[in-house]
C-alpha cells in the first residue's frame with residue numbers, strides 16, 4: 535500500500551491535468567491519473583475537477599457503493615488540518631440532528647466516524663431517505 539501523506543490545497547492544485555490528476559473528496563486526496571481511462575463516467579468529468587474539491591460533483595452523480603469502495607484504491611492522503619473543509623463533520627452533525635437515520639440508529643457515531651465506513655453510511659443515509667420517501 536502507498537504511504538499516505540497530507541497535502542495542502544495548493545499542492546493538490548498542481549496535479550490538475552492528465553499527467554497527474556488529483557481529486558479532493560471529503561478532505562481525502564485521490565490520485566486518479568491511472569483511473570482516468572477506466573472511469574465509467576469518462577475522463578473529461580474527472581479532468582474538470584482535477585486539482586480541486588470534487589466532493590459535490592462526486593455526490594451529485596450518486597455514485598454506487600462499488601464506486602466508493604473503488605475510490606480507496608486511489609487514496610494517496612488527506613488535506614492538511616488548516617485547509618480541511620470538514621464536510622464529514624458537517625454531515626455527521628446533520629446526522630446527529632436526525633437520530634435514527636443511520637441504520638435505524640443501530641450504529642454508534644463512533645462507527646459512523648470511521649473513515650472506512652463513512653462512505654458506506656452516506657449510502658445508508660440516502661437509502662433511508664429513499665425508503666422514507668417511498669413510504670416503506
Ligand code: HEM
Pocket residue numbers: 557564566573574575576579580583588591592595596597598599600601602604605608
Ligand atoms: C475516485 C473517484 C471516483 C471513482 C472511483 C468513480 C467511480 C465511478 C464508477 C464505478 C462509476 C459507475 C457507476 C457507479 O458505480 O456509480 C462512475 C460513474 C460516473 N462518475 Fe465517477 N468516480 C469517481 C469520481 C467522479 C467525479 C469526481 C465525478 C464528477 C465530476 C464523476 C462522475 C461520474 C459520472 C458522470 C458517471 C456516470 C454516471 C452514469 O452514467 O450514470 N465521478 N464513477
